[in-house]
Amino acid sequence: MRGFSKSEVAGFFLGGAAAGAIAALLFAPKSGVQIRKDIRKISRKTIQQLDDLQADLRDQISDGYAQVRRMIKTA
Numbered sequence: 001m002r003g004f005s006k007s008e009v010a011g012f013f014l015g016g017a018a019a020g021a022i023a024a025l026l027f028a029p030k031s032g033v034q035i036r037k038d039i040r041k042i043s044r045k046t047i048q049q050l051d052d053l054q055a056d057l058r059d060q061i062s063d064g065y066a067q068v069r070r071m072i073k074t075a
Contacts, residue, residue: 004012030038 029035
């Protein structure tokens, strides 16, 4: 096997650098404004889900409490 010449190595290096630059541009993160919008959207959705969960738990606990009270009264 023969080794690579300096010009071939330089070509590979520049080709790799170009491919890396293109990949970086294609997979770059969103802008700060877009990230903040996404964070607000996710936060609002999470808060709404937590509120719904809290309401469901409150209803289940109230129903369970009422059921226990009825069982005690009939015992």
